[in-house]
Amino acid sequence: MDAFYASVEQLDHPEWRGKPLVVGGNAARGVVAAASYEARKFGIHSAMSSVLAARKCPHLIFARHRFDRYKELSSQIREIFYEYTDLVEPLSLDEAFLDVTENKKGLKSAILIARQIREKIKEKTGLNASAGVSYNKFLAKIASDLNKPNGQAVILPEEAEDFLEKLPIGKFFGIGKVTAEKMQSLGIHNGQDLKEFSLQFLTKKFGKSGLHYFNIVRGIHLSEVQPNRIRKSLSAENTFEKDLISLDEMEENLYPIFEEVIRRIEKSGIKGRTISLKLKYADFTLQTRxxxxxxxxxxxxxWQVSLELLHQEEIPKPVRLLGLGLSNLNITEEQVHFGEQLKIPFHNK
Known part of the structure; x- marks a missing residue:
């Protein structure tokens, strides 16, 4: 989906359409969760501090997040996916991989399927979506970003290596800012540069990821579309308008977070053995107990363990965020049925 949270807010508030808008935080504090395309023209992006965003665009609109609404629309979008295939691997509320090699419509063209899905999403929700089509997940993901917003692109098998050789290293899906900087320090600025290094060298410099980098620049990515992903944890958190100073304030503000965790537990039927308390201090340092x-x-x-963790040791600084998480869950791979991965035959013309 294109700028999903921000687009939903503009959809539901016509007066905000065409204007720079972000979801999350306010002009005084917080962090941008999503930015509209109008806001991005000012250099605003997700994870940016709200203060900096407001400085870049004084007339910026701040919208509070409404995750229930985003989930509602995400469910509608996912229903459209399942009209075409059961091999759907959600990455988040606004993104998913689909294996359409064999599809319920019997369509031979993945490009046509992508176009139909985008048209149906627009018709059903009023929102724009972009799509990438290719023969593996890595390339499909890269293709999905090529013609945003409201577009799609395809990378064919015979085009993949040439395309990847010219791609800047920072545009490779899964290569973040830190890894990109490390690669650039080694003289790796694009796919062609990456391709010149041996598997032995890449493994020495990047550990297990070295094999992954060696393969992807050659268009090789064997990860299957997994229709059921095993949840590793369940959590909820909140960033506060004003920093919390006293333990009483923290207990009072921790309880609604606890209630949200319990709501999610009851909805999912999940149980866990490890309770974690997350504390982000006013200076943005993090601590987990x-x-x-x-x-x-x-x-x-x-609840008792949450309080115990809160009082476990002195809180040394004002707190801007509290979070509670549950892990060591009662979910195993044996409990999850994975659909059979479909093989993709390519024929020479």
Whole structure:
């Protein structure tokens, strides 16, 4: 989806359409969760501090996030996916991989399928989507960003290596800012540069990821579309308008977060043994405190352990964010049924 959270807010608030808008934070504090394309023209992007965003664009509109609304629309979009294939691997509320090699419509063209899905999303939700089409997940993801917003692109097997050789290293899906900087320090600025280094060299410099980098620049990515991903944790958190100073304030503000975690537990049926408390201080430093129980925790235990972790040691600084998480969940691979991955035959013309 294109600028999903921001686009939903502009959809529901016509007076905000065509104007620079961000979701999350306010002009005084917080962090940008999503930025409209109008805001991006000012150099504003997600994860930027709201203060800096407001400085870049004084007339910027700040919208509070409404995750229930985003989830509602995400569900509608996912229903459209399932009209075409059951091999859907959600990455987030606004993004997913689809294997359409064999599809419910019997269509031979993945390009046509992508176009139909985008048209149906627009018709059903009023939102724009972009799509990437290729023979593996890595290339499809890169293609999905080529013609944003409201566009699509295809990378064919015979085009892949030439395309990747010219691609700047920072545009490779899965290569973040830190890794890109490390590669650039080694003289790797694009795919062609990356291709010149041996597997042995890349493994020495990047560990297990070296094999991944060696393969992807050659268009090789064997990761299957996984219709069921195993959840590793469940959590909720909140960033506060004003920093919390006293333990009483922290307890009072921790309880609604606890209630949200319990709501998600009840909805999902998940249980866990490890309770974690996340603290982000006013200076943006992070601390996590955890406790693992011998048995799966019930509601009362989760709250009691949360309080225990809060009081475990002195809180040294004002707190701007509190979070609670549950891990060591009662989910195993044996409990999840994975669809059979479909093989993709390519024929020479």
């Amino acid at each position: 955890s406790k693992t129980l011998e048995q799966y925790a019930d509601t009362d235990q989760i």
